[in-house]
Amino acid sequence: MSVQFNEKTHAYLIGLFYRNLKEAHGEAGVAVFVKATQKTAEQRGARMALRALRDGHALNFKTYAAYGEWNSTFPRRGEECGVYPDRRMKSFLCAWRDTFAEMGLQDCGMVYCKEIDRGIVRGFNPDLTFELRSYLHNSDCCDMVFKNALLGEDVPANPEVKMPWDYHCGHVYKTYCENVTMIFADGHKIVDQVDAQFTEAFDQQALDVVRSYLGTDFNAI
Secondary structure (H helix, E strand, O other): OOOOOOHHHHHHHHHHHHHHHHHHHHHHHHHHHHHHHHHHHHHHHHHHHHHHHHOOOOOOHHHHHHOOOOOOOOOOEEEEEOOOOOEEEEEEEOHHHHHHHHOOOHHHHHHHHHHHHHHHHHHHOOOOOEEEEEOOOOOOOEEEEEOOOOOOOOOOOOHHHOOOHHHHHHHHHHHHHHHHHHHOOOHHHHHHHHHHHHHHHOOHHHHHHHHOOOOOOOOOO
16 A cells, blocks of 8 residues: 655654754754755745746735645644734644654754744745744644734635645655765765665655655756
């Protein structure tokens, strides 16, 4: 039976890179993980912006919400609050949080979640302001603020911009592999360890699917 790629597959792959980088190189490995996460986030945000500009939309938070690249497959629970014109979102349920906890990698969650959303926003439009006030990894919710998010014309959600979860896993895999092998002399050994552990957790077909994205240009739409 083939693997169904989803948020937890994505999180598991991220956790494997974090664990192996930290075990091999300590804080230097974590720094490389951060840099790869930032690049992945910025590329995704930039793709969202390119599609929005193609369709004639302003690069504000209403467009940002409409042009997100993924669909949730796991239950989510949250609430919206805040003072106009800001949008404040509290999230109480997250597949990444659960996966990192199952792997014993809450520290990975703290590092990854600090970078991912603000990196996507930065790649979409660096003039927008995003604040992460707390993490679900060590508090009761992720508390996120999107400044001036309620300003501007409403933008309808565009289902055509959604990308499958194997694409997102392939993006993580390619970007992390490139950074790891570029920086560390033993980078290929670290990637081999990630490959073996990912295959053990899922199967060879799943790894083959992820590796099939090594030739993809993740700057393109």
